[in-house]
Amino acid sequence: MDGLTLLRRARDAGLAVAAEGDKLVIRGPKRAEPVALLLIKHKPEVMAALLPAEPTPDAKHEPASAWWRRQYLIRTSSWELSGARSESRARVIAWGELEDRWHRLHGARVPQWQCAGCGEPIGGCSALDLADGSRVHLEKLDCLLSFGERWRREATAGLRALGLDPPVGCRPV
16 A cells, blocks of 8 residues: 555544654554554555655765755755746745755654653643654644744754855744
8 A cells, every 4th residue: 555645544534653763653543543553554655655755965975065955956946947936935945845854854852741842741731743753732832833943943053054044035043
């Protein structure tokens, strides 16, 4: 069975699915257990669908800074050539994609019991499971906003260290 189809079924069933190393992490309601078992049965296909489609930077073949610059140019061109986007808007979208990629590869990880926004224990509170495996308090919008600002700030700093600067029009971090 196709990994992307299984991930769509999981999402529709209310499951959050992530790859952590070679482990498949599935969270969600008990009623979705049949879908979770299907994901486990087809783990290789699901893991392949969760992995990035393109290779990551490899210092043996090219410096990381060159790889990230090339990715930025490729993404900008892709958004611009797809139409209906100006060059400046395409640059902003491409930068956001690079921030997300950098965060997924290098961003700080927070234990599951801890809110990634405020740092307090989740405890018995409702939590929002995020795509990167982090969790934030569901009742506190500030937690989600704080986490978003933090990971984008970290990603921008990492990308700047590689010689890239955010395009004009990006929100300051």
